[in-house]
Amino acid sequence: MKLFDGKDLNGFDTFLKKDGLNSDPNHVFTVDHGVVHVSGTEMGYFITKQEYSNYYLRAEFKWGEGTFGERHGQARDSGILYNIQGENKVWPRSVEFQINEGCTGDFWMTDGAALTGKDGKRVTGPEGSAMKIDRFDKGPYQNVTGYRDPVNELEKPHGEWNVVELVNRNGHVWQYVNGKLANEGTDASPASGRILFQAEGAEIYFRDIKLYPLK
Structure with missing residues (x-):
């Protein structure tokens, strides 16, 4: 099913x-010709009105140009936060599929959310803050606009569309970037909830946001 119908954000x-x-x-969020344009000039998100559990999510993104505010000149940053429970705020309790130049595919656990990484280590994000689990085979990182991982870059060159896929089954989650498994975790807490797409100081475009229930 399409989470985003290409015409408006009525489901969000x-x-x-x-x-x-x-x-x-x-107008941080606008829709034009099947694409959501996120200006990135303010911190926030568009979020599903419904909660979801046990699904496959597929979306495409590409970076725009600008970086803004406290993130001006830093690596372009966004993300898909999922298993969201509770109130709307920046940022709600959730597991994040990080979308960030040089580290797309990282996990972030925010505001009390928790996940066990592939190495068996349990990571819990402190209340009001977050902790990450790096994607597989990640190289050194520099927080500068346009940064690319010199060891294992999963994103296509700037301005091209990238495919991100998430499988979320009973708290076992897999994150794919352009067809490659970037990260995997188990025993996610929370294990279900709403899904959001971030505005986090960088211009970004999203399209073809689809969700399929798992049998």
Whole structure:
């Protein structure tokens, strides 16, 4: 099923740190010709109204140009946060499929969420903060705009569309970037919930956001 019909964000709410729920006076989120344009000028997200469990999610993204605010000049940053329970805020309790130049595919556990990595280590994000699990075979990282991993870059060159896929089955999660398994974890907590797409200081485009229930 299409989470995003290509015409509008009717299946979603928007939330901005500055303006709150469903108030977007500066058009951070716009839809044009089947693509969601996220300006990145403010911190926030668009989030599904429904909660989901046991699914395969597929979406495409590409970076725009700008970086803004506290993230000006830093690596372009966004993400898909999932298994969201509780109130809307920046940022809600969730597991994150990190989308960030040089480290797309990392896990981040935010505001009390937890996940066990492939190495068997349990990672819990502190309340009001977050902890990460690096993607597989990740190289050195520099937080600068346009950065690419010199060892194992999974993203296509800037301006090209990338495919991200998430399999979320009973708290066992797999994250794929352009067809390659980037990360895997088990015993996610929470294990189900809403799904959001971030505005986090960088211009980004999303399209073809689809979700398929697992049998």
